Amino acid sequence: MSTPQRKTDIGPPHYKQFLPPVIQKNYGQWKYHEELSAGVMVHVSESGDEIYTVRVASPRLISTDFIREISDIADKYCDGYLRFTSRHNVEFLLSDKSKLEPLQKELKDKGFAIGGIGNRVSNLVHTQGWVHCHSAATDASGLVKVLMDEFYDYFTSKELPSRVRLAVACCTNMCGAVHCSDIALVGVHRKPPIPDHERIPNQCEIPSTIGSCPTGAISPDPAKKSLKINDEKCMYCGNCYSVCPALPIADPDNDGVAIVVGGKVGSLRNGPKFSKLVYPWLPNNPPRWPEVVNAVKGILEVYAKNARKHERVGEWVERIGWEKFFKLTGIPFTFQHIDDFTFARETWRTSAAFKW
C-alpha cells in the first residue's frame, strides 16, 4: 500500500464537524446548567434544549484500546460524539435523557470512575515523568495514580468546601499549571549538576549554558574548554541541564518531591494566586510514595475541616494566616520556606500583626 499524499500547514480539522447537533443548534445560547451528581450535569438552552454531560476519569496516558472502548460507548449512547476536558477527563455528551442511566450503568460496570464535577477533587493536570522525559526528577503518572487511589471518593462523591485542583510536575520546568494549583507536587533536585568535561566541548554551547543559570553559578573553564559550577550559588533548578546535556543533575537519593499549596487561576473573589512551598522535600519512594500521599492527605483533611464554603485552599490559608496553617497542619517550618529568590521581598512579613 502506498503512502498517501502529505499536506502541510493545514492546521487542525475545523471544530464544527465534531460538535453534536444539539450543540450546533444551541451554540452560544446556553442559559444555565445544573450539577445532577458528582459526574453528571445538564446544560439548558434558551430554546429549552438540553445536553447532558457524563464525566469520567482517564489516566491521561492511554492506549488505543482505551480510545476504542470509549468510542464504542460514545457510539452506543452519544451518536459518536465525545470530548476531553483540560484536566484529561472524558465527557460523554448526550441529548436523549433516557440514555443517561444505561450509559452510567455501562460505565460503572466497565470500571470507569464517574465524577470530578463541582466542589470535589478533579483529575490531575500532570507531566510525562519517567515515562518519557529526560529532566524528570520524579514520576508523574505514578504520583497521580497513588494520590487518586487515596482521594477516589473525593472524585466520585464526597464534597469539599470548594473545588480542589491538584497537579503534578516532574521537574521545575512545570509543564502544567502546578505553580497556580490548590495543592501541587513538583519534582526537585537537591545537588548541583556535575560537569562532564569530556562531553561539554562537543555537546554544549558555552555562552548559552552560562546564560541559562538564574543565579550566575556557571562560569567558563577555559583550560578544559568546559564549564565550572559554583556549588554555593546553585539552587538545583536544572535549567542548565535543559540547555546542556553534559551537566547531569539527577541523583536518586537526593531527588524528591516538594509540595506547594494555595494557588488558583480564576479571578473569582480575589484573583489568581501562585502556589507556595509547604514541604521542601519528601523522598522519591516508588511505587507508592507513601510519605507524599500522607502529606497531601494531611493538608486536604485540615482544609476540608476548617475552610468555609466556597473558600479555595489559598483563600482559606490567607484568611487564617500562614503561621496558623503551619500550626494546624503540623508541617515543620524551615529555612527553605523563607524566599531568597527573585521576588523574595514581597513575601516577607512587614507588619507586627500575626497570630500565636
Add this chain to the structure above:
Amino acid sequence: MSEMRKTPLLDDLEKGPWPSFVTEMKKAAAKSEMSNDLLGALEQCYKDKKTHWKHGGIVGVRGYGGGVIGRYSDIPEQFPGVAHFHTVRVNQPSAWFYKTDSLREICGIWDKYGSGLTNFHGSTGDMILLGTKTENLETIFAELSSRGWDLGGSGSALRTPSCCVGPARCEWSNIDTLDITYSLTEEFQDEMHRPAFPYKYKFKVSGCAVDCVAAIARADCAIIGTWKGDIKIDQAEVQRYAKNGMDINAEIVNMCPTKCITYNGKELKIENEDCSRCMHCITKMTKALRPGGERGATILIGSHAPFVKGAQLSQVIVPFMKMEPPYTEIKELTRKIWEWWDEYGKNRERIGELIERKGMRDFLEYIGVDPHPAMIKEPRRDPFYFWTTDELK
C-alpha cells in the same frame, strides 16, 4: 513478539480504584514491542529512582522545524524497542471535541506506525502520540495530514493554541473561544511549524474569568472573555436559590470582593459601576445572574512557569477588545508583540521576562497601546521615572 516484560514495582500500580496507566501500558505492550520495552524501561526507572531518557535530538518531518519531540533511551541495549521513541504532537480540534470515527482512524495509524500509547492530552493541549521510530515519522505525517490532521508546535515557536469549552457548552462564555482559537491557529501556521522565536509563545483562550484553561498562568497571551454592561438579574430565580437553602448574604453578598451586592431577603441589587466582573456571584447563581451588554476580551500578556527567574502571571495589556471574525485586531497586535520580542529578546527569554527587563513603557509604546489604570494593581511606589524630551519644556 518477545515475552512480556516483568514489572513487579509497576504491577502494584494496577491495584486501587483509580484507572491505571500501567494497565494502559500493558494493553499497548501486548501489541507493540516498543510499548513492551517502554514498560521495561519504566520499571527500571522505578528501580533506580531516576529517569532513563536522554535529551531529544533533532528529528522531524520534511519542511517542519517542530511538532516531533526526539527522545532516546540511555539504556538502549537493554530496551532496544525504545532506543528511539519520539513523540508526535497532533494539533487538537478546538475545545477537544471529537467524533469517534476520527479517533478510530488515528488509532489505526498509531497502532500501525507507533507504540499504540497516547496522551489525551498533553499539557499545552495537543493530542500526544507517544513513541515511534525515526523512520516512521514521514509516513505518520502523510497518513495524518492526508486525513486533515496537522502537527502542533514545539521548541522556540508558537505552541498549539487551546481554549475552554466556551459557547459550545457553557453559559458564561463572553467570546467564541473555539473560533478564536481555530482562527489564530490557521493564521499563524508558519510561526507554529518553523521555530523562529527567542523561545516558546502560547495562546490560551478562556470565555470568562473562571479561566478553565489556566490562560492567565500559562499563556504568553491570555485572551479572557469579559463584558461591559450590567449583570442581568432574575429575581424569581434568586428567591428559588434562597428557598433551596443558599445563604445569599453569606455566600454571595459577603463574598463579593467589591461589596457591590445587597440583599434584603426579597430583592438582590448590584451596583454595577462597582462590579469588577470576577464571576463569583454568577458562577454560584447561574440561573439568576448573567453578564449583560457589550461582550469582548481582556488581553493579558507574559505568564510563564518559574524558569528562569521565577513564575509570572499574565498582566493586562488591553482591558477590552471586541472579538469578532476575522479577529484582525488581536492578530495585528500579536505581530507587533512578536516584532518587539524578536528585536530585543534573548535566547530562551519569554515575552513576560523581556517586558520585565525592558520595562512596560518600552513595550507599550512599541505596540502602540496607551497606559490605562486597568493595567496596574497600584501606581509605582518609587519616585524614579523617565520623561521624554517631548514632554519637557
